[in-house]
Amino acid sequence: MASAVLESAWQILSAVLNNIVVAAIVVLIGFIGGRLVGKLVSRVLDELEFNRLVHNITRLSIPADEILGYLSQFFIYFLAIVIALDTLRLRGILFDLASALLVVIILISMLLFLKDFIPNVFAGVVIHQAAHLREGDHVRIGDLEGVVSSVNLVDTRIHNRQGDVIFVPNTFVMSRVVLVRKRRSKENAGHK
Secondary structure, X not given: OHHHHHHHHHHHHHHHHHHHHHHHHHHXXXXXXXXXXXXXXXXXXXXXXXXXXXXXXXXXXXXXXHHHHHHHHHHHHHHHHHHHHHHOOOOOHHHHHHHHHHHHHHHHHHHHHHXXXXXXXXXXXXXXXXXXXXXXXXXXXXXXXXXXXXXXXXXXXXXXXXXXXXXXXXXXXXXXXXXXXEOOOHHHHXXX
């Protein structure tokens, strides 16, 4: 009888240890694979000049290839952890709640990022459509004074007298009184 209990305990312990080893291997492969996939995605997008495409569309200089590389890397990590937890039979209601919490945190982070981005894009479209500001305009916005060097979807860049480049969010430009003192047209600039 005692040998049957020991045999049964050994089989259970053996199965648990087997699952732990398999889960560890899955996590290891997932982390190595995630790192490789992240670097691969980043390099492929770099070769395709994805950052330039994003810049041309949004006028934002962001490392989109690196961001997508990291996202794919962490997605593979997440999948490896899910598979490992499933192997250990620990993926239950607790894991589902943790996953839901993670999704909520990601969504809140994205909304916090977009809360400033979207209004600036709308303001940038209005500024472009109405041609309120153009490159070369000498402007005063509140206490800020200088020459507009560029107007894109998210911000307006102004060079002040000290030679500084000031990035002014388009929502700030749209919510303030903008005094355009003089406009430098290309025709007038050539006749000086």
